Amino acid sequence: MPILLALLGLLVGALASHVAEAVMVKRPLAKPVCPYCTAPYAPPQWSATLALVTGQGRCHTCGKLFRWPRLIGELFTALSWGLLVGLNGLHLRVIFAMLTVIPLTMIMVTDLETRLVPNLIMLPAIGVMSVIGTIFGPALPTLTTWEWWYAPAGGLLALIVLWLFVTVGVAAFGPGAMGEGDITLATYTGLVVGFPLIIISLLLMIVFGGIGAAGVVVARKGSLKTAIPYGPFIILGCVVTLLWGPQILHWFLT
Numbered sequence: 001m002p003i004l005l006a007l008l009g010l011l012v013g014a015l016a017s018h019v020a021e022a023v024m025v026k027r028p029l030a031k032p033v034c035p036y037c038t039a040p041y042a043p044p045q046w047s048a049t050l051a052l053v054t055g056q057g058r059c060h061t062c063g064k065l066f067r068w069p070r071l072i073g074e075l076f077t078a079l080s081w082g083l084l085v086g087l088n089g090l091h092l093r094v095i096f097a098m099l100t101v102i103p104l105t106m107i108m109v110t111d112l113e114t115r116l117v118p119n120l121i122m123l124p125a126i127g128v129m130s131v132i133g134t135i136f137g138p139a140l141p142t143l144t145t146w147e148w149w150y151a152p153a154g155g156l157l158a159l160i161v162l163w164l165f166v167t168v169g170v171a172a173f174g175p176g177a178m179g180e181g182d183i184t185l186a187t188y189t190g191l192v193v194g195f196p197l198i199i200i201s202l203l204l205m206i207v208f209g210g211i212g213a214a215g216v217v218v219a220r221k222g223s224l225k226t227a228i229p230y231g232p233f234i235i236l237g238c239v240v241t242l243l244w245g246p247q248i249l250h251w252f253l254t
């Protein structure tokens with residue numbers, strides 16, 4: 001079952017990446033085309049993973065490889081869905097959690113490709129999650145009891161913390177280190193995991209971000225001038241919290 005859901009995640013991930021790219025470049029939603037020469041992709045190329053597996057990673061017209069964030073988006077969705085079901089079985093709350101991953105996939109793709117977190121994706125996601133989160137609680141698969149304010153409080157806390165981060169970051173390093181998009185993205189993740197687990201999610205974000213920044217410094221021999229996108233770390237923090245948040249919290253408290 002987890003493998004089946006991971007495959008479904010791959011498919012949904014491909015679709016979500018495609019929609020995200022269309023939103024990002026503001027083109028109407030149509031069949032996938034090569035981002036470089038706009039030649040239509042053959043069906044096996046509609047999924048970056050499938051294209052890679054079938055040896056059709058390159059555009060048949062211009063010969064350029066697909067944009068790699070699409071592959072990341074697909075594998076990210078497949079892995080998240082597979083793990084969510086593998087760890088928790090398949091029930092309504094798990095499906096809820098799986099659905100909340102879809103906007104994260106979309107931002108994973110747009111942020112890695114262009115450092116953009118489109119409001120056209122994030123604002124509806126925040127709106128829907130505010131309502132559903134207040135009624136059904138945060139999207140944690142293992143949640144059994146909750147109060148109506150858990151999800152809104154999580155969103156609000158993430159908004160305040162990221163707003164502080166961005167304000168301090170811009171004051172210290174100038175614009176570009178982190179952006180407004182990181183605030184909306186974090187607000188969404190706060191609604192998804194809710195209070196108090198958003199604290200774990202944000203701590204994981206800092207840890208992953210630190211590891212990522214250190215990796216960039218080592219790879220580029222001490223230069224952090226090319227700001228790295230911070231969105232993927234916010235996203236990873238959120239998904240790891242969906243998967244193991246309660247255990248991590250328990251481990252912290254004991």
Ligand SMILES: [Zn+2]
Binds near residue numbers: 039061064
């Ligand atoms: Zn092409």
